[in-house]
Amino acid sequence: MRKSSVALTVVALVVFLLASTAAAKTRVTYWLWLDDPTDTTVQELVEEFNRLHPDIEVVTETIPLANYYDQLLMAISGGGGPDAARFKDWWLGAFYDADLLEDLSPYIANWPGADDVVPNLWNTGMIPGVDGVFMLPHQYITFYLYYRADWFAEAGLNPPRTFDEFLEAALKLTDPANNRYGFGLRGGAGGQDQWLAFMVAGGARIVDEAGNIVINSPKAVEVNQWYIDLYRKHQVAPPSAPTDAYAQVVGAFQAGNTAMMAHHVGSSVMMTDVFGDNVGVLPIPVADPENPATMGTMSGNVVFSTSDVKDAAFKFISWLSEHEAMDKWSKSRQGQLPVLQSVAEQDYYTQNEFFRVSLEGGNYAIVWPPLPGTGYVASYVWQNTMQRALLGEITSQQMLDEIAQALREGN
């Protein structure tokens, strides 16, 4: 009697478990960072996806960008971590090297949205010399220059298009006695992106077409010296430049301490709120007007090779890159540039000067190449060597040699 009731319970349990797994949804965990954590757009998108796909349940986890790379590393190396994640081109090299990224090309072949993606943006998810796409393009930015239109008008200066015009304007607008400087050079955290914008605009490259590291070539050393001299020789940047990070650079620009600063469309609403028509926007000045270049960085989506729900994970990240979801995300406070042609063509983007200059930059933007050490350089080596160069402890050549070695070896 007792035995049979135990057996019955076991059978009932097994049946129940089987039934519940059959009905269970495929659960996809997705990690992301938010530039504005109070914005609910992403949550709304996830809810909509879950409603449209009753068999999949996407669960998100938001982590601040400052800790994102560390935390992702810890989670994945601990054997856990998400199935898919928002991802920066900076980190592709290291994660690819460790076999942690799934090649998305077989999935992309069956994805109807693929033809709408701006063609040259696929590069941001690829590894030189390797077949496959490891990151699905989603949102990107290109660097441009903000300038104080009112100060330029007062001084009778034209907005600078070339390196020479830029330096001339910066010198004219610098007045240390009044704590006023031409350019808000960012030597502190995060400054590597605007540095790279000026480097490529000056004609330097990190890798050549064959994939060789050329960031310490004579050309690059020369452009880097020009950038260092803005601070050391011409002193058109505030004395605090070596450690200035985003908050300090924006603070100085808004407080009227600097006449120009480099950033991207993410700060355009704030700038127009503060300055109205007194702030102008320009492409990054170039050494040679025939060869424009700026820095771009892609925030895309990846699926990890450790995931066991890759199909569902790709379904979600590709849905995010389709017309409606992309349009909604791009217009939110998280919004960056849309990678879909059909979205970028809308008046909303083409009629806005900040978006227009940014999207124009998309045609010739150069991204950080996915080398094993890109993440390390972007998060540490660049800042360390740049500061030493700005203090005069090392030369332009020594700085770029160190960066080249770190890019190559990953440490």
Added chain:
Amino acid sequence: MLRRLNEKERFTPFLLLGPALLLMLLIVAYPLFQALRLSLFDASLLRPDRARFVGLTNYLNVLRDPLFLRSLLNSAIWVVGCVTLQFTIGMLGALLLNREFPGRGLVRGLSLIPWATSGVLVSLMWTWMLDGNYGVINDILVRLGLISQYRPWLALPISLGGVIAANVWQGAPFFAVMLLAAMQSVPQELYEAARIDGAGRFQQFRSVTIPLIMPTIVITTMLRIVWTANYMDLVFVMTGGGPGNASIILPVLSYITAYKKLKVGEATAMAVLQAILLIITLFVYLRLVNRKGEGGLSLYEV
């Protein structure tokens, strides 16, 4: 006459200590052992499963690295600078607070605020106070005529000084409160006796107060040395070790090695070396104090 303990009685103390011992083993000994083990491996944070045993290579690499030696020197400046200044200011504060004046209780409470403020908050406050473009410290120094032009304190090679200032502000109240408590436990009769013997204020301080609060001085200083040596929040947030390597200290270097360079093995070796150095420092410190201590303070009292 003493009775011999029987088998069961002899076992009882161990049984009672058991749970605590087990807990200690789990939360102290296990991570310690793991750290020692990890420091002998060439391990990357990206693929810990591919770790390779390399013996003492990590230690040799670390000891040969000029950046490690620079961090070591900076750490020494950081610890000595912070603890000495905190102690001096804390002692002055304690002497002031030990006197009767109206509103003393309130002042005593308020003086603890810096100690209770979180490290990141202190960092941000001081970063903006030391700011090169509109920091209040520049403003005050210019108005006092001490400097003629604003200085970017945290972008100068002496940036560690700015961080030390923040740490002194945060840590001095700890000394003040601890020393004050000790001073208040000194019996008044001793001061009376000293006065009768003709001792002046300074002599009373030197011959009565100091010897009697010595145990507190030793233990608080020792605690501060350990905490300050391991405390990286301020340096990390205020300068990140920069500009360049100007303010890098050991825990920050170890963090960078683990989480930016992804070399966990090497980072752990650094941490182990720092722990060993810290133990040696404390040992030397206690020996010095013992030799000098007029009351012959022993390790056991501490």
